[in-house]
Amino acid sequence: MKNWHPDIDLYRLLAALGQEIIDTPGADVRELCGKVGSPLSGVARDMRARIAAIDDGDAERTPALTDIVARRELSIRSH
Amino acid sequence: MQDMERAERTRLRFVPAGTSSADAGDVGRALRALSDADLVRLKALARLWSRGLPGGIGWTDVLHEAIVRSLDGSRRWPADVPLLAFLSGVMRSICDQHWQRARRDHAWLVAAPGTSEAVVAPDNPERVLAAAQALGAINGLFADDPAALKILAGLAEGMSATDIRLHYDMSERDYDSTRKRMRRALLRHGLA
Numbered sequence: 001m002k003n004w005h006p007d008i009d010l011y012r013l014l015a016a017l018g019q020e021i022i023d024t025p026g027a028d029v030r031e032l033c034g035k036v037g038s039p040l041s042g043v044a045r046d047m048r049a050r051i052a053a054i055d056d057g058d059a060e061r062t063p064a065l066t067d068i069v070a071r072r073e074l075s076i077r078s079h
Numbered sequence: 080m081q082d083m084e085r086a087e088r089t090r091l092r093f094v095p096a097g098t099s100s101a102d103a104g105d106v107g108r109a110l111r112a113l114s115d116a117d118l119v120r121l122k123a124l125a126r127l128w129s130r131g132l133p134g135g136i137g138w139t140d141v142l143h144e145a146i147v148r149s150l151d152g153s154r155r156w157p158a159d160v161p162l163l164a165f166l167s168g169v170m171r172s173i174c175d176q177h178w179q180r181a182r183r184d185h186a187w188l189v190a191a192p193g194t195s196e197a198v199v200a201p202d203n204p205e206r207v208l209a210a211a212q213a214l215g216a217i218n219g220l221f222a223d224d225p226a227a228l229k230i231l232a233g234l235a236e237g238m239s240a241t242d243i244r245l246h247y248d249m250s251e252r253d254y255d256s257t258r259k260r261m262r263r264a265l266l267r268h269g270l271a
Contacts, residue, residue, distance in 0.1 A: 007210035009235035016234040018167045024262040026116040038270040044115035054146045062140035
């Protein structure tokens with residue numbers, strides 16, 4: 001276990017599972033939405049609203065995911 | 080139905096004449112043209128990639144950042160790459176950067192006073208723990224499906240489908256039906 005790198009395993013696994021999601025046939029997506037009580041149209045409406053808000057600049061980015069950290073590190077190194 | 084699906088996916092590819100990537104307007108139009116099923120897939124992808132991220136970052140944060148980077152041109156949508164695959168790659172990159180930043184922050188914290196050079200980060204127990212927890216949570220989605228757990232273990236090791244089938248002595252039919260169950264479980268989780 002000493003050489004176990006769960007972050008690398010996680011990265012590989014997420015890449016493979018992401019492809020599985022992309023490859024899921026549309027019919028399966030529709031059927032599943034019905035089964036779990038999340039109508040396809042409802043999920044899609046929510047996602048369209050999110051995308052429109054971002055596209056229109058009405059939603060704020062999360063600072064932790066912007067380049068704030070990188071700029072702070074540059075500042076530290078330059079002093 | 081299969082023809083419709085093919086047409087749907089073709090529409091989601093950007094194939095410009097004489098250029099190698101799309102501009103912001105193309106990305107915006109393509110985003111707004113995503114089908115209902117693709118929007119469900121996109122949500123499931125965002126939930127998948129953001130799983131276990133440190134710092135309280137959630138799927139909406141990752142999705143938001145990926146769309147902003149696609150729209151502002153900091154990430155270019157290459158020709159002939161399906162939009163969902165492109166966005167999944169952007170989200171993967173964002174999450175990877177976030178993990179790396181968490182590791183770098185930890186490295187600076189442990190650097191000796193007065194040290195001006197970057198230090199090599201030691202194993203960050205918090206990061207390792209977060210990744211292990213994320214792996215555990217994904218395995219937990221398939222706790223009642225031993226075949227799926229085998230496939231997960233193989234994928235985490237970077238094995239190909241053929242390698243996994245040979246290693247775990249699975250038939251092609253068993254492998255395919257297990258993958259189908261896994262896709263459904265992932266989407267079900269993505270809808271939660």
